[in-house]
Amino acid sequence: MKNSKLIETAIEALTCLPGVGPKSAQRMIYSLLKNNRHGGINLSQVLKQAMTEVSNCSVCQTYTENEICEICLNKDRLATGTVCVVENPSDIIAVERTGQFDGRYFVLHGNLSPIDGISPEDLKIDILENQLKSGNISEVILATSSTIHGEATALFISEICKKYKIQSTRIAYGIPIGGELDLVDGSTLIHAFSGRKTY
C-alpha cells in the first residue's frame, strides 16, 4: 500500500524538478500539506504563469516575460557597443553579480553541436549576426564555456565578427583566485601558462 493516488501523482509531478527524486518529492508534498498549503497554491499559480508567459527577449534571447528584457532596454548599455555572448541566462546573473560589465548580452541557450543536431540557427546566431551587421557593436566578448563545444561555438562566432571587422575577445581561463597550483587540473594550468602576461 502506498500514498493515496493524488499524492502519488503529485510526487511524480515534482520529480520533473532537477535534483528531486521520489524520496525528496514525498518529503516536499508532506511538508506543504502539513505546514504550508498556502505556499503550495501560490507556487502552483506562479509556476503556471512562468511556464506560459516567459519567453525570450527579442534582442538578447534571455528569459523574460516582456518583449525586451530590462538590460536590453537600458540605452547606456547599448551605447557601450559591447556584447557578451553567454551560453545560459544564469550566466548573465553571474556576470551581473560582479558589477564590472556594463554592456549587453546575447544568450545562445546552448552550444553548437552537430552530433546533437544543434545548428547556428538553433542558437539564433543569425539574430546576433544581424545585430553585428547593424554597426552599433564594437566588441564581442565570447564567454562560452571551455568545453569542446563551447570553444567551437566561440570560434564560429569570432569568424562572423571578422567578416564585419568587429573585435572579438575570449574571456581568460586560468587558475581561479585563491586556487592552489597543485590542486588545479592540467588543462587549466596549460591555459594559465599560455595566457601569462608581462608585469
Place this chain on the structure above:
Amino acid sequence: MKNSKLIETAIEALTCLPGVGPKSAQRMIYSLLKNNRHGGINLSQVLKQAMTEVSNCSVCQTYTENEICEICLNKDRLATGTVCVVENPSDIIAVERTGQFDGRYFVLHGNLSPIDGISPEDLKIDILENQLKSGNISEVILATSSTIHGEATALFISEICKKYKIQSTRIAYGIPIGGELDLVDGSTLIHAFSGRKTY
C-alpha cells in the same frame, strides 16, 4: 540587475519547498523553462489539486483525497484489531514497506507538546479514544519516536488504553541491524541493554 520579475517571483515561490534555496530554485526554474515547460504546467495543476483536495482520512487521519483511506477501507485490516499509532503519514509508508504489519494505523500529525500548545485534541486523540471505546481494538502499538515528546505521547495514549483494558505495546529501540556497537550512541545502547531478551 537580476532575473525578470516573473522569474524572481517563481524562484521565491519555489523556496517554499523544504531543502530548496534561491540557488537551486533558480536552477529548477531555468531547467523547466528550457527543457520541460509541459512538466512545469503539469506540476502546477497537480500541486493545486493536491493542496486543495487532500484532507485527512476520517478514521486514521492520514492524508487522502477520499473520505476514508484505502487501508481503513480494508476490512481484513480492521479485523486484526491492531492499531499502530504513528507521528506522520510518511511513517505509514515506512511500516508498509516492511510488509510485516497487517493492522490499521492512526496518525497523530505530531506529538504532545504543552510548551508549543499542542494538546491531545490537536492530535485527535479523542477520535482515537472513541475507536478504542468501540471495542473492536485489542492491541495498540505505539510507534512514536523516541524523543521526550514522542515518549510522553506514547505514555499518554497507553494510559487511555489501560482505561479500556486494551493492551498497549511500544516498538523496540536498540542497535539497528548492521549497526556496529562502537558507532551507536549511548542512549541507544542503554535501550538495547534494558530491552535484552532471553535466548
